Each structure stands twice: as structure tokens, then as C-alpha cells.
Amino acid sequence: MALGLLISAGVVCVGQGTGERQDQVSSPSDASQNCDAKPGAQRDEKCPAVTTQQPAIKPTETPEAKKKRRELEKAIDQRAVETTGIEVAQPKIYDDSLLQQMLNAAEAKLMSLQILDQSGIASHLGAVTGATQSISSFGLSVQGPTLPQIATTNNGATSSTVTGDTNTTTTGATPGTSSTTSSQTTAGAPTTNVTTTTPQMAPPSVTVPAPSTTLPSSFSVSGSDLLGEQMQLTYEIANLRLLLEGSLNDWTVGTTKLVKPRVTLGFPITINPDKHAKDATAVVEIEIDKDTDTKPPTDEIPALITLLPREKTYNVAKITDNSLAISAGIATQMVGVSGAYGRSKKTYYLVKDVDTVALTFQPQDPKRIGFMWQFRPVLGQRYVKAGLKQTFVQVAFPSNWSNSNFGSIHIRTYWKYFDRKEGYAKVVQRDSLxxxxxxxxxxxxxxxxxxxxxxxxxxQDLGNGQMLVTVAGRFLGGTYVRVGSTFLRDGSPAFSAEYQQIRFVASVADLATKQVALVARDGTETQLVFKNDAYVGTLAKPDITFTPVDDSNIQIAAKFSSIPAIHDHIPLLAIVGSKVYGYSDAPILRDGTTLIFVVPTATLLANPTIVIKSLFAPDAYWKDTQFAATPYPQGSQPPKLALLEQTDDSFKYLLYGPGLKDAVFLAPQGLVPSPLPKDTGDSLRVVTLKKDQAKADKQLVFITAKGLRFALPFPSVDTPDVNKYNLKPLKPVLVGDDEVVFQGDGLSGLQKVLFNGAELKLRKQSDGKMIWIQGLKAAGVTAEAKTQSLDFGFKAGKTTVKLTVSAKP
Known part of the structure; x- marks a missing residue:
């Protein structure tokens, strides 16, 4: 037995053979497939993936593992049978406020659409809206027989040849036989051929005459039709806006003012049709009822607000082309006749191929609402497209917002036969429910x-009264921060929403004096406070003492019996009005359990309430650390001066404020204030200045018994000056005259005129430049010739005018 080599695309295979060599050539694609099919082998230049394939070792499988695998395969097959190709997963509950915001945005865009167009309607006045062209044509062609054709051919003379053989026999010593062949050619007379031909008859061709008229090149709808279409779109927009807005009975429970809570539900629907789903539509029915413990009790059922999608369609171009052509012809030896007839019709239009449609129905239980989605085969397919469908519904429930459960969902699925030609669903497919x-x-x-x-x-204290706050956690999109009346959200310069946290910057004063809350996109607020174990119990009420620092500042010391350990990390703050003390911009000195800070006296007077708290602490923690800084302690209220009385030669001022008893007055020199009559306290004193002192001294300087120094400016007063008014009589006054007329400036401020304490009758001109004084004779002013003194009382003070009375000539 010999070894044979099989060479295929660079792959060498060694096996047993009969000693014959077999060469097999594979395509490069086969080689690449062989290389790719054998991972883990060594590479070489001929096969980038494999050089020598190692024998595969089939993994062994225990009987238990094989049995388990077969059971799993059966379970998978059984699962497909049980679901019948339609499976609805657990319904999802979505944030209804997000859907409502999107619907409101869609409604706003619809509101901005302006469909009625005056210029467009006017441009279509007198437009050509249509045309009709009818053309009748007839064509006939008749053709008679053609003349025969004769063809003559001259062939020339012909010749014939005669051949003969002669045999000769000889005798002798060498006997033999010889053969001789001879031929003779005879020439004949010339010949002529004559041929007569008749052409074959064919049907003649016929052409229908072309039309000589054409239709108009442009068409358009009329102005009234265009107006009708625009109004139709306007009504459709109004319909959609009302649908997005929702009806009133979907908003409130009955005729009450209780607004119904809305819930957005999502249904993940898996469609996986099998062979039984051919030419069938998948149907998913949903029924919803309200919770049995709904409060307040009502007979209303849940209200269906929105179904998404309402429908899903494809625009399909449908083209119909019908053509008919008939032609015929006949031909004889005598005549040929032919004719043709043709007709064609083409239609082109767009239709909607509906993939998904939402419908409503009334369940058998009258306390439920029902709706469904149908998924149909489209685009010429015989089966519904497999995949995951996501549908949504918005439902309003007649219940309180505080109910823990709004209702329940019931799901039913089945297949219905579908008429592809007519486009409607027929009866339910048996055993598919x-x-x-x-x-x-x-x-x-x-x-x-x-x-x-x-x-x-x-x-993190950023200084200059600013604080960086980091809130760790995963938050819904659209979550923002409210600090008092300020909203920090995406787009705000001091706000950042990140994957694992929210960060924002706010002033320490705002964080300490205003409520800070995380706000969800539906408006639900969560007050930002440190976790529960940060602040335990209640902060004890401190003892408050006030110590004047100077004439404009006061030191406040708050002594606690004890301070919780949390304030080693988060400082206690003192709030006076809108000013917050405790951070780097306005520090507080902590001496054991005592907090010391300096406040402008004017600030304390304008805001007499002091609050001690810390950032992001619950209200109950610092409820006992709010107190009023009244009555003001000695020195906390700076003394003040007010004009009390003004005479011809002196001015009286009222000095009021704490700590005036035993005060030492330094200026004006020699001044000794007197107590106000019937006042036994130490907060009121009367300061009297002569006219010359009032002109020379501008401030009252004194030191209290506590050592506080004060310099108070005297209130400005107008010192009467007769020359100021330029009072002059218009004519000499004689003995026995009863009236005198004065002219001058600023006489509108004159209140009265006295002579020896008796008031004279006064009349003033409206412009304040002339006065009439009467009753001189009766008062004795003109009783004798002499110079009399008249006292003019102005608002700013009193002045004396010398009046010369002359004797009669």
C-alpha cells in the first residue's frame, strides 16, 4: 500500500491510496474558505490562514448533558407554539409630564402654521383646471397586382464528344494484346432560355394620421378649490389641536375641580410570525380598569387620552398599465388590404399601505376601556414583519393624585385573516387567541x-460669598435646582448636570436664607438637606450679649451650652437681614461654645431679628435659635439730634438715645444738656444753643459712661435775615394811615405780622412778592410820627422790620 498526495490550493493532505497520484485544483475562493475554516493552524505564504490542518477532536457529551440540551430545544419550540408569534412583555410606566411636554410642543407648532394664503388664492383666479381631447383616425391601404417580369438568357453553341476503343492482338515469339482509344467532337447550333416571373403579393403597410392639436401645457386648481383645500387643512389642524389639548371631562372628575392624574403606559410587543400567520394581521387588545379602592368614589371609568402610534403607513405608488394592439392584413393575386387597431390605458396614483393601526372598542365589562393595535403585512409581503414594536397610551384616571394604585391592565392577543386585496382584517384565526x-x-x-x-x-467655599454645591446621584433628565425664586437648569451658567451628579454655584446668603430644592421635570420638589444622621436633635438656644465697638458697629456674642460635633465640619451661621456671617467673606470667631461676630449697627437696627443656623439643616433643628435683638442694649442704637424749638436768639435740640446719663459733652465748649421735663430716664436730653453758637459750632461731641464716642452733626436751620427778603414799603406811611404795602422776595413763607404782640391783618399776593398789612391805626402803629418795629413771622423764623411813620404835611 502506497501513500498518495492530494494537492489542493496550497493545502497538502496526506492519506492512504493505491499508489496513484491525484491532483485537485480548487479556486482561490475555496482556498480562502479552507483557510478560514481551520483556525489555530500555522500560517505560510501560500495559505494565509492555514498550512496544515490538525485533526479535529469532537467534544464528548455526557448523556445527562445531551438530555438537558434536548429538553431545552423542546422548550424553545414549545415557547414559540404557546406565544403564537405574538408576545407582550410587562407594561412600562413612563413619565407622563415628559409626554405632555412633547404634546404641548407639537400643539404650539400646529398653532404657528398659517395655511390660508391670500396671494396664493388670488394667483389661481381664472386658472385652467382641465382639458379634453378626442381624436379619431382611420387609415386604409389597398394595393393592386404587379406586372410579370420576363428574363431571356443566351447560352451560346453546344458540342458533343464520341469516344471509341480498338484492341490489337499479335502472335510470335512474344505474343500480346494492345488497346487504342479514340474520341470525336461534334459542334451543335446556339440555344436561348426565356424565364417569366410574377412577384408575390404582400399586405400593404398603413399609418394612422398624427393628431394636429395639443393640450395646454399647464393646469392648476381654481381659486375656490384652493380655498376649500386650505380650509380643509385648517379644520384638520384645529382637530389635531383639540385632540392634543384634551377634553374637559378628560381633565376633571365630573363637575368637580379635581384634576385627573394621567399615566403614560408603554407596551413592548414582539412579533415573530410562523407559517400559520400567512396573510394574517397580528392583534393586541388592551383593557384597563380603575382600582377598586379609588378615592373619591365615582362611577366614572378611565378616560383614553392618546394612542401612539395612531397609525403607521407607507406611501406606495400603484401603477396600472393596460395595452391592447390588433393588426390584420390580407393579400390575393389581385389585391392586398391591411389595417391596425390599438388601445392603451395607464393609471398612476399613491396609496397608503397601513402597517400599524390603533382602534378602540368597548369591552364586555362596562367598567373598563378597551383599545387595540393591529399589525398588518405591507409592501406586498405575505407575513407581518418580525420585530419588536413599541406602543404607548395615555390614560386619565378618576382618582386622587395620592392614590397608591390607579388601576390594572389586561392583555389579549390573536391573529386575524387579512384580505390583502381589499385591505381589511377578517375573522379570527382559529386557535390563535x-x-x-x-x-x-x-x-x-x-x-x-x-x-x-x-x-x-x-x-466648597469659593470665597467672595459663593458656594459650590455637589449633589451626587443619578437623576432623571430635566431635573433642576430651585434656590428661592431662582431656577438653575441646563443652560444656566452656574449649573451642570452630569452623569453621576448635579453641581451648581449659589451665594451663601441665598443658600442660608432661601429654600433649596431639587425639582423633577413634573414639578415635584425635594428639599435639599443633609442626610438624617447629620443633624440630631435641636440646636440649643444661646445667650446673646451685645457690646458696642464704635459709633457704627456692635459686637454680638452667642454662647451655647454645647455645640454638636457636626459643626466642626459645617460651621454655624449667623443671619442678620440678608447678611450671612460664618464663611470667608464674613467670618465668625468661635471661642469654645461662643460665637462672636461684628455687625453694623445700622444693619441690626433695620433687621432686629437674628437667626443662628447652618446650611442644609432641617427647619426643626434651628427652630429655637431665632430671636429678636430688642430692646436694644446700651450703645447698640446710636444717639440722634432733632430740632425741637427755634427762637429769635436760640435753638433747642432733642438728643435721644441710650447711655446719655453721666455723658461728658466735649463740644460745644461749656454745653450742659438738661433732662426733658417729667423724664426720669437716661435716653432724652435737651441741648440749647445760642444763635451765635449755632453759626459757629457744627457738631455735638460727647462720651458716654461706657466710653463710646459720638460726633453728631447739628440739623441745619435757617437763621432769619431781614435783608434776605428785601422788605420795602411802596410809599411813605403817614400818621393815621391804616394800611401799608410791602414788596420783597419769598414773602409767600410769611405767616403773620405782629406789633407789640398784637397780630395785624395780612394779605399776600399769589407770587409772594407783595403783601398788604391792615389795621395799623387801630393797633396804634400810626398813632404818632415815629419809627415802629413790626415782627414778621416766617416759616424759617422771625425777623423785625423798622417802619418809619411820618407826619402829615
């Missing part, structure tokens, strides 16, 4: 966003 006995609940999911980690490590 599957009624799911499992009821799927519809729980009420809360969208409240809860951080995974949020403690003092989540804060």
Missing part, C-alpha cells in the same frame, strides 16, 4: 429626586 390571565397593576410612581450622597463634603 391567547388571553393573559395575569393582571398588571398601574402603581403611582413618585418622581421625587433623592440624592445618593449629600453631606458637608458636598460643599
Amino acid at each position: 391567547r388571553d393573559d390571565t395575569k393582571t398588571w397593576p398601574i402603581p403611582n410612581y413618585s418622581l421625587a429626586q433623592v440624592p445618593k450622597e449629600f453631606d458637608y463634603k458636598s460643599l
Whole structure:
């Protein structure tokens, strides 16, 4: 027995043979397949994948493993039988607010559509809307017999040849026989051939005359038809907008003001048709009822708002071409006749091939609502396309938003025979119905966003009163942060939503004085506070003391009995009005259990309430650390001066404020304030200045018994100056006159005129430049010739005018 070599595309196979060599040549593609089919072998230049194939070792399989594999195969086959090619997975519950936002956006876009177009309608006035052309043509061709044709051929003379043989016999010593052949040629007379031919008759050709008229090159609808189409689209847009908006009975429970909660449900539907699903449509029926414990009790059933998809279609071009052509001809020896007839018709139009359609139906149980989706074969296919279909429905339930469960879902699937030509579903296919006995609940999911980690490590003081806050966790898209009335969301410069966290920057004052919350896209808020074990119990109420620092600042010390350990990491803050103390921009000195900080006195006066708390602490933790800083301690309220009284030669000021008892007054020099009559306290004093002192001294300087120094400016006053008003009588005043007329500037501020304490009658001109004083004779002003003094009382003070009374000439 010899060894033979089989060479195939560079692969050498060694086997036993009969000593004969067999060569087999394979194509390069076969070689590449052989190389690819043998992984793990060595490579060479001839076969990039394989050089020598090692013998494959078939893995061994135990009987138990083989049995288990066969059982699994049967289970897979049985699963396909049980599902009948339609399987609906567990219904999914989606965020209804997200769907509602998308529907609102679609409704807004519909509202922006402007279909009615005046210029377009006007341009179609008088347009050619159609034309008809009828053409009749007839063609006939008759052909008579053709004349015969004669052909003559001259062949010339002919010749004939006669051949003869002669035999000769000789005797002698050498006897023999000889043969002689002779031939004779005879010439004949010339010959002529005559041929007569008749052509074969064929049907003549006929041509139908071409039409000489043409149709118009452009067509369009009329203006009224265009207006009708635009109105039709307008009504369709209004219909869709109303559908997206929803009806009122879908919004509220009965005639109450209770708004129905809405739920968006998704149904993953797997279609995997088998041979029984030929020319059939897959149907998935859904029935929904409300929860038996729905509150408030009502007879209403759930309301169907939206089905998605309502339908899924394909635009299919349908072309019909009918052509008919008939031609005939006849020919005889005498005549030939032929004719032709043709007819053709072509139609072209677009149709909708419906893949998915949503329908509603009334279940047998009147307390349920029912709807279905049909999945049909399209584009000339005999089977529904296999794959995963995703459908959605929006349902409103007549219940409270606080109900833990809204209702339940019931699912049924089956196949229906489908008429492909007419496009409708017929009867249910036998043994295809599957009624799911499992009821799927519809729980009420809360969208409240809860951080995974949020403690003092989540804060970073950026300085200048700014804080970086990091909220760790996975959050729904669209989640944002509300700080008081400020909303931080995607697009805000101080907000970043990342895969595992949300980060934002806000002022320490806002974080300490305003509520901070995570807001889901449906508006559900979750207050941002540190985790429960961060703040335990209640922060104890401190003892507050006030110590004046200077005339504009005061030191506040808050002494606690103890401070929780959490505040070694997250500092306690003091809030006075909108100012927050405790971070780098406004630090607090902590001395054991005492907090010390300095506040402008004006700030404390404008905001007398002090709050001590920490960031992101629950309200119950710092409820006992809010207190009013009243009554103000000595020195906490700076003294003030106010004009009390003004005379011709002096001014009286009221000095009020704490700590005036035993105060030392440094300027004006020699000033000794007096207590206000019937006042026994130390907060009111009367300061009297002479007219000359009021002009020379501008500030009141004193030191309290506590050592506080104050410099208070005197309120400005107007010192009366007669020259200021330029008072002059218009004419001399004589003895016995009863009236005098003065002119001057700013006389509108004159209140009264006195003579020896008696008030004279006064009349002023509206522009304040002239006055009339009457009653001079009765008051004794003009009783004798002399210079009299009249006291003019202005709002700014009193001035005296000298009036000269002259004797009569």
C-alpha cells in the first residue's frame, strides 16, 4: 500500500491510496474558505490562514448533558407554539409630564402654521383646471397586382464528344494484346432560355394620421378649490389641536375641580410570525380598569387620552398599465388590404399601505376601556414583519393624585385573516387567541429626586460669598435646582448636570436664607438637606450679649451650652437681614461654645431679628435659635439730634438715645444738656444753643459712661435775615394811615405780622412778592410820627422790620 498526495490550493493532505497520484485544483475562493475554516493552524505564504490542518477532536457529551440540551430545544419550540408569534412583555410606566411636554410642543407648532394664503388664492383666479381631447383616425391601404417580369438568357453553341476503343492482338515469339482509344467532337447550333416571373403579393403597410392639436401645457386648481383645500387643512389642524389639548371631562372628575392624574403606559410587543400567520394581521387588545379602592368614589371609568402610534403607513405608488394592439392584413393575386387597431390605458396614483393601526372598542365589562393595535403585512409581503414594536397610551384616571394604585391592565392577543386585496382584517384565526390571565397593576410612581450622597463634603467655599454645591446621584433628565425664586437648569451658567451628579454655584446668603430644592421635570420638589444622621436633635438656644465697638458697629456674642460635633465640619451661621456671617467673606470667631461676630449697627437696627443656623439643616433643628435683638442694649442704637424749638436768639435740640446719663459733652465748649421735663430716664436730653453758637459750632461731641464716642452733626436751620427778603414799603406811611404795602422776595413763607404782640391783618399776593398789612391805626402803629418795629413771622423764623411813620404835611 502506497501513500498518495492530494494537492489542493496550497493545502497538502496526506492519506492512504493505491499508489496513484491525484491532483485537485480548487479556486482561490475555496482556498480562502479552507483557510478560514481551520483556525489555530500555522500560517505560510501560500495559505494565509492555514498550512496544515490538525485533526479535529469532537467534544464528548455526557448523556445527562445531551438530555438537558434536548429538553431545552423542546422548550424553545414549545415557547414559540404557546406565544403564537405574538408576545407582550410587562407594561412600562413612563413619565407622563415628559409626554405632555412633547404634546404641548407639537400643539404650539400646529398653532404657528398659517395655511390660508391670500396671494396664493388670488394667483389661481381664472386658472385652467382641465382639458379634453378626442381624436379619431382611420387609415386604409389597398394595393393592386404587379406586372410579370420576363428574363431571356443566351447560352451560346453546344458540342458533343464520341469516344471509341480498338484492341490489337499479335502472335510470335512474344505474343500480346494492345488497346487504342479514340474520341470525336461534334459542334451543335446556339440555344436561348426565356424565364417569366410574377412577384408575390404582400399586405400593404398603413399609418394612422398624427393628431394636429395639443393640450395646454399647464393646469392648476381654481381659486375656490384652493380655498376649500386650505380650509380643509385648517379644520384638520384645529382637530389635531383639540385632540392634543384634551377634553374637559378628560381633565376633571365630573363637575368637580379635581384634576385627573394621567399615566403614560408603554407596551413592548414582539412579533415573530410562523407559517400559520400567512396573510394574517397580528392583534393586541388592551383593557384597563380603575382600582377598586379609588378615592373619591365615582362611577366614572378611565378616560383614553392618546394612542401612539395612531397609525403607521407607507406611501406606495400603484401603477396600472393596460395595452391592447390588433393588426390584420390580407393579400390575393389581385389585391392586398391591411389595417391596425390599438388601445392603451395607464393609471398612476399613491396609496397608503397601513402597517400599524390603533382602534378602540368597548369591552364586555362596562367598567373598563378597551383599545387595540393591529399589525398588518405591507409592501406586498405575505407575513407581518418580525420585530419588536413599541406602543404607548395615555390614560386619565378618576382618582386622587395620592392614590397608591390607579388601576390594572389586561392583555389579549390573536391573529386575524387579512384580505390583502381589499385591505381589511377578517375573522379570527382559529386557535390563535391567547388571553393573559395575569393582571398588571398601574402603581403611582413618585418622581421625587433623592440624592445618593449629600453631606458637608458636598460643599466648597469659593470665597467672595459663593458656594459650590455637589449633589451626587443619578437623576432623571430635566431635573433642576430651585434656590428661592431662582431656577438653575441646563443652560444656566452656574449649573451642570452630569452623569453621576448635579453641581451648581449659589451665594451663601441665598443658600442660608432661601429654600433649596431639587425639582423633577413634573414639578415635584425635594428639599435639599443633609442626610438624617447629620443633624440630631435641636440646636440649643444661646445667650446673646451685645457690646458696642464704635459709633457704627456692635459686637454680638452667642454662647451655647454645647455645640454638636457636626459643626466642626459645617460651621454655624449667623443671619442678620440678608447678611450671612460664618464663611470667608464674613467670618465668625468661635471661642469654645461662643460665637462672636461684628455687625453694623445700622444693619441690626433695620433687621432686629437674628437667626443662628447652618446650611442644609432641617427647619426643626434651628427652630429655637431665632430671636429678636430688642430692646436694644446700651450703645447698640446710636444717639440722634432733632430740632425741637427755634427762637429769635436760640435753638433747642432733642438728643435721644441710650447711655446719655453721666455723658461728658466735649463740644460745644461749656454745653450742659438738661433732662426733658417729667423724664426720669437716661435716653432724652435737651441741648440749647445760642444763635451765635449755632453759626459757629457744627457738631455735638460727647462720651458716654461706657466710653463710646459720638460726633453728631447739628440739623441745619435757617437763621432769619431781614435783608434776605428785601422788605420795602411802596410809599411813605403817614400818621393815621391804616394800611401799608410791602414788596420783597419769598414773602409767600410769611405767616403773620405782629406789633407789640398784637397780630395785624395780612394779605399776600399769589407770587409772594407783595403783601398788604391792615389795621395799623387801630393797633396804634400810626398813632404818632415815629419809627415802629413790626415782627414778621416766617416759616424759617422771625425777623423785625423798622417802619418809619411820618407826619402829615
